[in-house]
Amino acid sequence: MVKKHNLGYPRIGAGRELKIGLEAYWKGKSSLKELKTLGADLRRRHWRDQSGLDLIPLGDFSFYDQILDMSFTLGNIPERVKAYSGDMLDTCFRVARGRSAPAADEKAGFSGINAGEMTKWFDTNYHYIVPELSADTGFTLDASRLLQELAEVKSLGITAKPVITGPLSYLSLGKTKDGSDKLDLLSGIVPVYGELLELLAGEGVEWVQIDEPVLVTELDAEWKDAFRRAYDGLKESPVKLLLTSYFGRLGENRELAAELPVAGLHLDAVNGRDDIESLLHILPSDRILSLGVINGRNIWKTDLNTVLDWLEPLAEHLGDRLWIAPSCSLLHVPADLEREEKLDGEIKSWLAFARQKLEELSLLAAALNLGRDAVRDELDSNQEAVEARQNSPRVRNPAVREALAGIRPEMGCRKSSYPVRAAVQAPLLKLPKFPTTTIGSYPQTPEIRRVRRQFRTGKINRSEYTDAIQREIARCVREQEALGLDVLVHGEAERNDMVEYFGEQLDGYTFSDFGWVQSYGSRCVKPPILFGDISRPKAMTVDWITYAQSLTDKPMKGMLTGPVTILNWSFVRDDQPRSESCRQLALAIRKEVLDLEKAGIRIIQIDEAALREGLPLRRSEWQEYLDWAVECFRITANGVADETQIHTHMCYSEFKDIIASIADMDADVITIETSRSDMDLLDVFDRFNYPNGIGPGVYDIHSPNIPGEDHIVALMKQAARRIPEERLWVNPDCGLKTRQWEEVIPSLTNMVAAARRLRIET
Numbered sequence: 124m125v126k127k128h129n130l131g132y133p134r135i136g137a138g139r140e141l142k143i144g145l146e147a148y149w150k151g152k153s154s155l156k157e158l159k160t161l162g163a164d165l166r167r168r169h170w171r172d173q174s175g176l177d178l179i180p181l182g183d184f185s186f187y188d189q190i191l192d193m194s195f196t197l198g199n200i201p202e203r204v205k206a207y208s209g210d211m212l213d214t215c216f217r218v219a220r221g222r223s224a225p226a227a228d229e230k231a232g233f234s235g236i237n238a239g240e241m242t243k244w245f246d247t248n249y250h251y252i253v254p255e256l257s258a259d260t261g262f263t264l265d266a267s268r269l270l271q272e273l274a275e276v277k278s279l280g281i282t283a284k285p286v287i288t289g290p291l292s293y294l295s296l297g298k299t300k301d302g303s304d305k306l307d308l309l310s311g312i313v314p315v316y317g318e319l320l321e322l323l324a325g326e327g328v329e330w331v332q333i334d335e336p337v338l339v340t341e342l343d344a345e346w347k348d349a350f351r352r353a354y355d356g357l358k359e360s361p362v363k364l365l366l367t368s369y370f371g372r373l374g375e376n377r378e379l380a381a382e383l384p385v386a387g388l389h390l391d392a393v394n395g396r397d398d399i400e401s402l403l404h405i406l407p408s409d410r411i412l413s414l415g416v417i418n419g420r421n422i423w424k425t426d427l428n429t430v431l432d433w434l435e436p437l438a439e440h441l442g443d444r445l446w447i448a449p450s451c452s453l454l455h456v457p458a459d460l461e462r463e464e465k466l467d468g469e470i471k472s473w474l475a476f477a478r479q480k481l482e483e484l485s486l487l488a489a490a491l492n493l494g495r496d497a498v499r500d501e502l503d504s505n506q507e508a509v510e511a512r513q514n515s516p517r518v519r520n521p522a523v524r525e526a527l528a529g530i531r532p533e534m535g536c537r538k539s540s541y542p543v544r545a546a547v548q549a550p551l552l553k554l555p556k557f558p559t560t561t562i563g564s565y566p567q568t569p570e571i572r573r574v575r576r577q578f579r580t581g582k583i584n585r586s587e588y589t590d591a592i593q594r595e596i597a598r599c600v601r602e603q604e605a606l607g608l609d610v611l612v613h614g615e616a617e618r619n620d621m622v623e624y625f626g627e628q629l630d631g632y633t634f635s636d637f638g639w640v641q642s643y644g645s646r647c648v649k650p651p652i653l654f655g656d657i658s659r660p661k662a663m664t665v666d667w668i669t670y671a672q673s674l675t676d677k678p679m680k681g682m683l684t685g686p687v688t689i690l691n692w693s694f695v696r697d698d699q700p701r702s703e704s705c706r707q708l709a710l711a712i713r714k715e716v717l718d719l720e721k722a723g724i725r726i727i728q729i730d731e732a733a734l735r736e737g738l739p740l741r742r743s744e745w746q747e748y749l750d751w752a753v754e755c756f757r758i759t760a761n762g763v764a765d766e767t768q769i770h771t772h773m774c775y776s777e778f779k780d781i782i783a784s785i786a787d788m789d790a791d792v793i794t795i796e797t798s799r800s801d802m803d804l805l806d807v808f809d810r811f812n813y814p815n816g817i818g819p820g821v822y823d824i825h826s827p828n829i830p831g832e833d834h835i836v837a838l839m840k841q842a843a844r845r846i847p848e849e850r851l852w853v854n855p856d857c858g859l860k861t862r863q864w865e866e867v868i869p870s871l872t873n874m875v876a877a878a879r880r881l882r883i884e885t
């Protein structure tokens with residue numbers, strides 16, 4: 124019998140109950156007890172959702188983050204919170220957020236500490252709390268969370284498989300601040316895992332899922348050796364270990380994975396199908412092979428018959444040794460499609476969220492165990508949906524295909540080189556030295572949100588909406604003129620989100636109402652769904668921008684989101700390469716760029732906030748991605764005349780590995796995040812002789828602090844040591860939409876004053 128199991132389930136709740144519960148608790152509006160009860164309810168509900176499976180994950184639930192939970196399980200708690208003696212969950216929130224619930228903190232006479240660093244979970248949009256490590260980090264077991272959940276699951280009569288992060292991935296995801304070698308900690312951490320496994324065995328646990336996603340990344344000899352040592356140290360463990368990798372192929376780590384002394388191996392058979400054949404030759408004959416056959420990263424129905432076509436011979440060969448599962452934890456997909464009532468019926472019939480993915484899994488298992496005929500009706504209706512999607516005229520647009528085939532390299536090239544362009548633009552724009560600007564958005568006030576909501580729900584009509592937004596734009600322009608900024612923006616009042624705004628106006632996109640995916644803690648994102656060929660029925664921003672330009676003599680910067688960022692923040696189609704979807708987006712946004720230019724807009728910014736995060740997990744694959752990503756940006760941006768100035772913005776500061784590609788984009792100006800690194804990161808641009816304009820952010824918009832004029836002057840002088848001053852711009856790190864006007868005005872006042880001083884002092 125082929126077993127079916129799951130690696131992890133969305134924990135936020137189909138109605139985002141956990142988010143609501145957490146935020147109420149943090150605001151002091153509910154008690155810790157209520158929060159814990161909610162957690163237990165959600166766990167119970169989610170286990171019931173999965174009750175048709177042979178093995179159900181346990182320990183994948185978390186009030187904040189599973190890696191932070193693992194740190195607590197291993198007793199690796201940052202020194203700065205050890206003194207607090209409250210409830211462990213509060214301590215956990217203190218690490219995650221720098222504080223717990225206000226009431227609890229008040230009682231403890233406590234006023235906040237540094238939050239733990241948060242970073243992206245592999246190539247997903249989930250963020251985890253980075254384990255803090257140093258040469259003298261010690262580990263001691265605290266299994267209380269897992270034991271409590273085991274007790275809960277037992278009372279439901281369900282067989283669960285605890286999920287833990289393996290020692291190598293745990294260490295690899297952690298950071299040492301003292302420059303010590305993380306692998307020195309291996310001998311201390313492995314015995315704690317040993318103890319945990321023993322304890323779980325004592326509770327009657329048979330299988331433990333031990334996640335080692337670093338197995339899909341490049342590992343050097345030292346780390347491979349560490350894998351061998353660690354798992355050798357666990358081989359006497361009384362439970363069976365399912366060594367679990369996901370998010371990609373094992374590739375050159377295949378041999379390593381196959382030789383480790385564990386009872387079973389799970390691999391991502393969606394992205395790593397090629398691994399299977401050679402793995403079968405080297406996998407010891409007593410190993411379970413679990414194949415992740417349902418994509419845990421997208422929202423499309425699986426083509427079940429096609430999966431069965433290649434799975435059946437494997438099932439024949441492996442017999443009881445074959446398990447099936449989703450490719451990775453379902454944390455990365457929304458909970459339940461059934462909640463979607465407004466979603467277009469045709470498109471809805473093509474989709475599967477977490478619950479539906481588990482139904483697919485059950486169908487596959489039934490077909491393998493009982494024969495396809497046992498589930499013929501279900502397979503037929505799946506086939507029908509898959510074919511309907513393939514053949515739908517809404518997915519393929521011949522005009523878009525033709526335009527794509529017509530892409531020529533010249534389309535991505537400016538007419539002249541940067542120095543020539545700069546010389547043409549200067550007399551037109553008449554900008555001073557150290558020109559000042561902002562990144563696009565201004566405070567999204569409650570008033571702005573209300574107007575957008577009223578329009579969405581039909582409480583006000585289009586002309587009332589236009590009037591209200593224009594009033595906001597006018598205010599924003601007035602404020603910027605009063606501040607004395609050189610290049611103005613319209614402020615983005617009409618945008619709820621920089622991707623959704625464009626997705627809503629492009630053909631080929633659709634939106635769910637409840638398709639939330641956890642990003643970190645209580646924060647969720649609802650990625651738009653890119654389902655078909657992309658086209659732009661009409662201009663998307665031109666009216667707002669030209670209105671804004673009509674109010675001022677200063678240059679008004681048009682504001683667009685770039686194709687790579689739109690792609691990386693969407694659920695994308697699986698029936699064509701990402702690069703192709705991206706080129707379609709590029710052609711659509713290019714039209715917008717050209718329309719803005721035609722409407723007399725002289726500066727156009729194309730944000731690529733998510734370009735870097737699209738980098739593949741293996742370095743060896745970076746260049747291929749960067750090549751098409753840069754090509755797409757160039758197609759979007761570079762069709763303009765020399766007179767038009769192109770800006771781009773990236774809100775991060777690590778450019779070391781991608782500087783050549785960034786230069787290749789050939790934007791006239793790039794604005795980046797720098798304020799927290801004291802301009803050191805400009806060294807990368809300096810060493811590369813980055814040829815075009817740069818606006819290194821002079822203050823951190825994530826903080827409510829008002830930057831001082833002197834501080835900004837000092838930062839810019841440091842910048843000028845690396846980049847010739849005629850190519851420097853002065854701007855904040857990122858958009859201002861999360862700030863209040865009361866913070867923005869003094870901050871920008873200081874920024875403009877600093878720029879004026881720089882013009883004299885340098």
Ligand code: GLN
Nearest residue numbers: 562563564730732774858
């Ligand atoms: N133009 C966007 C803004 O100012 C850029 C946001 C971003 O880079 N994340 O909000």
Ligand code: ZN
Nearest residue numbers: 773774857858
């Ligand atoms: Zn930004």
